[in-house]
Structures are given as C-alpha cells and as structure tokens.
Amino acid sequence: MSADPAFRGFVETTLDALLIFEGCRRGLLPKITRRLQEFEKRALVVSGAVFVFDEEETGIKRWTDGLSWSPSRTLGNFLVYRELDKKAGTGAGGDENGMEDGLDELPTGGDPIAGPSSGRSQPASSARRRTLVGSLTSTYRFRSDGLVKKTISLAGLHMIGYYRIEDVTSGRLRTPSSHAELISLEVSSDFLSPTHFRVPPIVEIASDGHLTYKGEADAPMSPLTRSGSSQGFTTPALGGPVSWT
Structure with missing residues (x-):
C-alpha cells in the first residue's frame, strides 16, 4: 500500500494541479492508498512533497499530518495554510487547527527568502509573498522556517502540497508544468x-x-x-x- 508522494516540487497553478491529477489518473504518478503512520508523517511531510488520494478508495475523510496550522485562506482554486509556531501557542491542546483567540498580530514585513546572489535571507516583495501564502501574512504566530500547505480537490481526488517559501523563491522546487513528461499530457x-x-x-x-x-x-x-x-x-x-x- 502506497504512502509515497505523487510529486516532489511546487504546485503553483491550476494547470500544475491538473497535470498531477492526470498523471495519477493514468497511473504515471502514485496516489496515497492509506493514512500515513506517525513515523511516515515525520519523514514524508517535508517541503516539496505533494500527496494525492482518492477519498472513495481510501476512506480518508480528514487528512492529518501532525503539524499545527493556521485557518485556511482561499488562493485562486486552492486553499492555503501556514504552519504555526507551537512555542508561541497554537490553541487549546496545540491541536492541528492551530486556532487561538487573541494572538498578537505580527508585522506585515516580508517572509525570508534567499537573495539572488547574497546567499542570505532578504524580504520578499509583497506581491510575490501573496502568490505563495495568500492573505496569511500577519495575525498568527507563524513558524519562521515553517511550511505552507496548499490543497485542492477535484472529481473525488484530493491534493495536498507542502513547501517552504524560500524553497520556492530560490528555485529549488520545480513545478509540474516545467517537466516535459507532464506538460505533454x-x-x-x-x-x-x-x-x-x-x-x-x-x-x-x-x-x-x-x-x-x-x-x-x-x-x-x-x-x-x-x-x-x-x-x-x-x-x-x-x-x-x-x-x-
């Protein structure tokens, strides 16, 4: 039974998601066939991992990954979440919804990304940041090196992608549409x-x-x-x- 990610990279656009779904439909890319076990969550839920599962085939009604998340925000056809800083408090019991009343608002400054040649982190532009996290730029205590979770559901299939902002802006994560074998589908x-x-x-x-x-x-x-x-x-x-x- 498979627990492997369908893809390793960054799903940026609706086309990227469609290509992954199509690859899974054709059996070219693997789908999750069961829930991840705790040790698998720790090993597999990393920046660049993109999972796909069929709700009917797996019986999975609620995807869990063991991390604490902000409430979701809409980003085009996707929902995005940001990983919360557990040390700052993520709600009663530190549950995965990551919701808490009265969280201090964070500054609206940029997230850390790698500069083009300096080799150190620099603020991202506001426009670029919003393409990666939507409106999740303040209000919650986000983990400084935390993940973003991006999800979409289509025709009974569900996709969950994880990435760090710096991994995307530095070009370490490729999109599905940049792969010749996928864009040709x-x-x-x-x-x-x-x-x-x-x-x-x-x-x-x-x-x-x-x-x-x-x-x-x-x-x-x-x-x-x-x-x-x-x-x-x-x-x-x-x-x-x-x-x-």
Missing part, C-alpha cells in the same frame, strides 16, 4: 468541468462536448482566447467534504 475532460473550480480555467469546447485546457483564467489573453473558440467560466465557490487541517 492532455488533461481529461472529466477534470475540466467549470463546476470543479472557483476560478475556472479557459477551455476549448469541441462540437462533441470534449473539453481541452487552453490557459489559466487570469493569464494574459492570447489570440486563441480572443478568437471565441475558447471559453472561461464563472462558477460558485467550491464546498468540499474533506477537512484539510
């Missing part, structure tokens, strides 16, 4: 229904109803998307049954 129509997304990607609809991925909804318009042959959809927010904290 055609994403199944089953994954492209607009009802799956808060921010549906741009898709091309064939005469037989087949859907083909064409781009991110917030990407610059291309000649193809201007031509009318592709369409972006607006749908209500997702409401999944699985708890990620």
Whole structure:
C-alpha cells in the first residue's frame, strides 16, 4: 500500500494541479492508498512533497499530518495554510487547527527568502509573498522556517502540497508544468468541468462536448482566447467534504 508522494516540487497553478491529477489518473504518478503512520508523517511531510488520494478508495475523510496550522485562506482554486509556531501557542491542546483567540498580530514585513546572489535571507516583495501564502501574512504566530500547505480537490481526488517559501523563491522546487513528461499530457475532460473550480480555467469546447485546457483564467489573453473558440467560466465557490487541517 502506497504512502509515497505523487510529486516532489511546487504546485503553483491550476494547470500544475491538473497535470498531477492526470498523471495519477493514468497511473504515471502514485496516489496515497492509506493514512500515513506517525513515523511516515515525520519523514514524508517535508517541503516539496505533494500527496494525492482518492477519498472513495481510501476512506480518508480528514487528512492529518501532525503539524499545527493556521485557518485556511482561499488562493485562486486552492486553499492555503501556514504552519504555526507551537512555542508561541497554537490553541487549546496545540491541536492541528492551530486556532487561538487573541494572538498578537505580527508585522506585515516580508517572509525570508534567499537573495539572488547574497546567499542570505532578504524580504520578499509583497506581491510575490501573496502568490505563495495568500492573505496569511500577519495575525498568527507563524513558524519562521515553517511550511505552507496548499490543497485542492477535484472529481473525488484530493491534493495536498507542502513547501517552504524560500524553497520556492530560490528555485529549488520545480513545478509540474516545467517537466516535459507532464506538460505533454492532455488533461481529461472529466477534470475540466467549470463546476470543479472557483476560478475556472479557459477551455476549448469541441462540437462533441470534449473539453481541452487552453490557459489559466487570469493569464494574459492570447489570440486563441480572443478568437471565441475558447471559453472561461464563472462558477460558485467550491464546498468540499474533506477537512484539510
């Protein structure tokens, strides 16, 4: 029974997530088939680990990893959480929800990232920081070298990715779409229904109803998307049954 991550890297965009889901659907990438044991959580839940599981196949209703997390925030089609500093207090009993009343607000300064040539940490730009942690920049006591957890659910599959901000900004973690063997995959129509997304990607609809991925909804318009042959959809927010904290 597999406990291996499906991918090691950073899932940045909706396309990245779709490629991982497609790779798992085809059996090219492994899915979790059972809950992680405690020793596996300590060994496998690290920066760059991306896990995928099928809720029906595994019976997993609540993903747990043994860490303390902030409440979730929406980031496009994803939910993001930040690891909390247990020493500063993470709520009654230090549970994994990581919620606590009356936490001191932190300064809104940048998270540590590696400078391009200095070899030491420098503040990240506010815009770049928000692409990695959303609105989780203050209010909670985050662990200084802690992980970010990024999740998405699609057609019964659930993905949980972990990363450290510095690992992303320094280029240590590659995205799925930067791998030739993954970017060449055609994403199944089953994954492209607009009802799956808060921010549906741009898709091309064939005469037989087949859907083909064409781009991110917030990407610059291309000649193809201007031509009318592709369409972006607006749908209500997702409401999944699985708890990620």
